[in-house]
Amino acid sequence: MRASRFHLATLKETPVDAEIISHQLMLRAGMIRRHAAGIYSWLPLGLRILRKVEQIIREEMDRAGALELLMPSFQPAELWQESGRWDQFGPELLRLRDRHDRDACIGPTHEEIVTDIFRREVNSYRQLPLNFYQIQTKFRDEIRPRFGVMRSREFIMKDAYSFDIDKDGMQRSYDIMDQAYINIFDRFGLDYRAVSADSGAIGGSTSQEFHVLADSGEDAIAFSEQGDFAANIETVEALPPATERSAASAEMQTVDTPGMYTIEDLANGLGVSAQQCMKTLIVEAEDGGLVALVLRGDHELNALKAERLDGVASPLRLAQREQITTTLGSDIGSIGPVGLNLKAIVDHSAAVVGDFVCGANQDDKHFINANWGRDCDEPVTADIRNVIDGDPGPGGTGQLKILRGIEVGHIFQLGQKYSESMKAAVLDENGKGVAPFMGCYGIGVTRVVAAAIEQNHDEQGIIWPATLAPFQLAICPINYHKSEAVKQATDDLYQQCLARGLEVLLDDRALRPGVIFSDMELIGIPHRIVLSERGITAQQFEYKGRSDDSAQELPLDELIAFVDKLYPDQCAPG
């Protein structure tokens, strides 16, 4: 590709509303453009990368025996009513009506459609196992789309659905997909982890997420430093502390704490540690009332654990501020378990703190030296917090380490949830109708692109892993339009690259070298060759890998051999 004929749309300045680095670089490199909240076009450069991701996925899915098909975005409501999800799904499901007033939605996922296909097409256990997949546009009307393509409303997903006659078969299909995912993520060249996870709204039991590790990731993953345990933090049990509660050493006192509303304010204001403070969160109860959840100040609430507790509304909802002030008589920021007129559930580790600081249920006042059992009832305890760095691993052995990740893949065992509700049965060997066991397997294709950048960039721009790069090699002539020698050498190299099937970008724009270099670095092409009058005279060319510290000068007559070595598989002689 000649740069002069390509739409290189790089931006020198960073658009202000791009928050994270991948979003900024995607805009600056001219990969994507935004039309509305969470709605993006992929420009030619971005699309090349997207296609690389898709192609790797496609090859590995095919290799794993899955069959590609294509399902519609527009989906009739009837199918969703059959599965029961028309009512279950929240406003994330974009619903609409056609001109005949028929209800429909834009598909956020395709269990209903694929199950409908299956029940029409497949009748016998002999046709199983079966795995259908597609790479297709999804729409989820997110409350708050952000981070560009990382969390957009319209996005591309690879979704696969397996069908088996029994549980063992489902497990086998799941294991095959697990391996296929490992192959896929290996080929992306990204640092990732497979972790066990909660299965969320899709339903089902066993489930595993694939996370690309990046500090900016929205998810926290807990690893065991010994052994191979890895799980999304939301699923990891926080073991009750082995230590006894520390004894009370002083009488409880009320102190004035004007303007101190957060644990941080309180800890700084009173000169105590966050561990010594109680964080009291008020959430909605199942019966419409309120429940208090009490945590140690340095811990965070785990919503999944909390919403499973008896009496707590599921999904978890924090109480409205108004309801708190009218029910409790004090504002958020001054609530505490002592003298609280509500059912309270206390985290195990909060229950062993003695002489703690907590809200006095009176605006701008807190208690110090409060103690469980003395100043209030013995606590009802439960595990309601997220684990933190250094917590004991599962079974109490080893320590947990927390890393941040971007969820780019998720595999589930669905069981018979959809096959039963939608009456998709096949005949087994006894001629009896059986609802097949399903699995579903997703990869956020567009998100993979953003995650790859999030993990691989520097001050100059993107550093693509070789398998995802939009071009494999950049040829940067200096004075292409002025020097006949440079033009000759460049065109010759370009033709040789094309003959080898290399994806090469020849920057033949009449620009100054600095501009060319900056652009090539910004868009992240892995290899760069510079040809100049000076070099040709000295019978040399210059090479620099995208993440190399400096360039090297090499003999010009070895140029083609050198290029062949960059991508040996593609350029093998013969």
Place this chain on the structure above:
RNA sequence: CGGGGUGUAGCGCAGCCUGGUAGCGCAACUGCUUUGGGAGCAGUGGGUCGGGAGUUCGAAUCUCUCCACCCCGACCA
């Protein structure tokens, strides 16, 4: 949906408080010079100042009202 904020040229911004009909840098276009790390000079084009209403002789500026977008608020690929 709640809280906070922002809308002025493709991008980044100033002007607004103290009304007088729009400016800077980058980008784009033309010409000349320049050519190994985002060049210089000269010139050109581009904005109903988010929309609407109001106040006023006069509104980017003041008021009201819509709209869009961004950030924070536990949600997924």
